Amino acid sequence: MKDKLNVALVGLGFGGAFAGIYREHPSVGELTLFDVDRSLAEKTAARIGGAGIAPDFEAILRDPSIDAVHLVTPIPLHAEQSAAVLEAGKHCACTVPMATSLRDIRRIVEAKRKSGKNYMMMETTLYTYQFLYAERMKTEGRFGKIQVLRGSHYQDMAGWPDYWMGLPPMWYGTHAIAPMVALSGSRIARVHAFGSGTMSEELVRRYGNPFPVETAIFAFENGLKGEATRSLFETARTYQEGMFVYGSDASLEWGFADNDPPLITTLAPPREGRRGGVTETTVTPMPNDYSDLPEALWHFTVGGNFDPLNPQESLKTGAGGGHHGSHAHLVHEFVSSSLCGRRPRIDEILGANITAAGICAHESALRDGEEVVIPVF
Numbered sequence: 056m057k058d059k060l061n062v063a064l065v066g067l068g069f070g071g072a073f074a075g076i077y078r079e080h081p082s083v084g085e086l087t088l089f090d091v092d093r094s095l096a097e098k099t100a101a102r103i104g105g106a107g108i109a110p111d112f113e114a115i116l117r118d119p120s121i122d123a124v125h126l127v128t129p130i131p132l133h134a135e136q137s138a139a140v141l142e143a144g145k146h147c148a149c150t151v152p153m154a155t156s157l158r159d160i161r162r163i164v165e166a167k168r169k170s171g172k173n174y175m176m177m178e179t180t181l182y183t184y185q186f187l188y189a190e191r192m193k194t195e196g197r198f199g200k201i202q203v204l205r206g207s208h209y210q211d212m213a214g215w216p217d218y219w220m221g222l223p224p225m226w227y228g229t230h231a232i233a234p235m236v237a238l239s240g241s242r243i244a245r246v247h248a249f250g251s252g253t254m255s256e257e258l259v260r261r262y263g264n265p266f267p268v269e270t271a272i273f274a275f276e277n278g279l280k281g282e283a284t285r286s287l288f289e290t291a292r293t294y295q296e297g298m299f300v301y302g303s304d305a306s307l308e309w310g311f312a313d314n315d316p317p318l319i320t321t322l323a324p325p326r327e328g329r330r331g332g333v334t335e336t337t338v339t340p341m342p343n344d345y346s347d348l349p350e351a352l353w354h355f356t357v358g359g360n361f362d363p364l365n366p367q368e369s370l371k372t373g374a375g376g377g378h379h380g381s382h383a384h385l386v387h388e389f390v391s392s393s394l395c396g397r398r399p400r401i402d403e404i405l406g407a408n409i410t411a412a413g414i415c416a417h418e419s420a421l422r423d424g425e426e427v428v429i430p431v432f
């Protein structure tokens with residue numbers, strides 16, 4: 056087993072948030088950066104105290120010394136680039152979504168299986184303080200029976216790069232869907248969804264998507280159900296990537312805004328002679344979670360002043376705790392699983408189910424709520 060992984064990081068907008076983490080990870084050897092905007096690669100290398108810069112993407116694929124590639128490029132490039140990385144015999148991590156069609160998900164899954172290398176979908180919500188806390192609550196049996204799950208992602212995309220304009224909301228539903236799948240202990244098997252609202256003709260044209268908002272009910276293989284709502288355009292709602300878990304003994308509900316601490320509600324039997332069980336709700340600040348990370352990365356999980364809506368601004372001030380502390384965990388999981396030759400936690404099977412559930416939800420919304428079965432990958 057190699058003791059160091061040589062990594063290339065490709066796409067340095069949001070991707071720039073990961074550069075310093077790779078640089079400081081004790082099991083990363085050489086770090087190579089690439090962005091079609093070379094000046095951005097140079098600035099990023101300077102900010103983190105040095106890294107190699109590739110002249111183009113193909114040079115990374117051809118370089119036998121590079122073991123693994125993390126893609127943080129625009130959404131329409133994810134499928135093509137992920138398949139190319141795997142076909143070049145390298146481990147591949149890719150930001151969300153995995154792809155925007157079932158055909159492209161299949162292509163990545165096949166490339167992964169042929170290559171024998173790792174594929175990891177870098178889903179931030181599965182390493183937030185909130186998710187890790189909910190996961191512990193589940194392990195400790197504090198929810199009782201999980202009865203139903205919810206997810207939400209409200210974000211206005213005005214002014215974002217062109218490929219976002221008119222994107223079907225559930226094509227990027229992963230932040231609302233992923234925590235539900237991971238906590239269900241199952242996979243999403245079926246979906247019914249509706250689109251709602253209207254938006255400007257310009258937005259409708261690009262993807263033939265008429266909906267600014269989509270809401271879906273997902274049926275899990277184990278019988279559980281989950282509901283998710285995703286808004287992208289012309290909908291006034293403060294930003295939130297929320298997770299809601301309702302159990303027979305306790306529930307966890309995300310705060311109103313993305314940075315608000317969650318509410319934990321417990322249910323006790325009715326008091327003598329009264330109707331209805333007794334609920335008690337506490338606003339619960341989340342503990343930071345870094346004990347399973349190399350010490351050199353701990354500082355990347357805190358810092359609070361990271362702005363997920365404008366990561367490029369946060370990077371200028373050196374903010375560390377992006378997406379509720381998740382970035383360092385994602386890097387560590389990708390690096391350590393690749394080095395050990397084990398499956399990463401968000402492998403091609405989990406990534407495919409989360410992403411395909413969103414693609415099928417949009418399909419259902421276009422068919423006015425008809426059931427769509429999510430293929431098994």
Ligand SMILES: NC(=O)c1ccc[n+]([C@@H]2O[C@H](COP(=O)([O-])OP(=O)(O)OC[C@H]3O[C@@H](n4cnc5c(N)ncnc54)[C@H](O)[C@@H]3O)[C@@H](O)[C@H]2O)c1
Nearest residue numbers: 066067068069070090091092127128129130150151179216
């Ligand atoms: N929480 C999350 O997981 C999260 C948050 C934000 C963005 N994202 C994802 O990250 C990706 C990037 O987001 P962003 O906001 O930085 O996007 P962006 O479009 O603003 O920037 C992408 C970067 O990639 C570069 N690029 C474009 N084409 C390239 C190519 N062929 N090769 C290499 N680099 C190329 C661009 O120059 C730019 O610097 C998107 O796919 C988005 O879905 C995920």
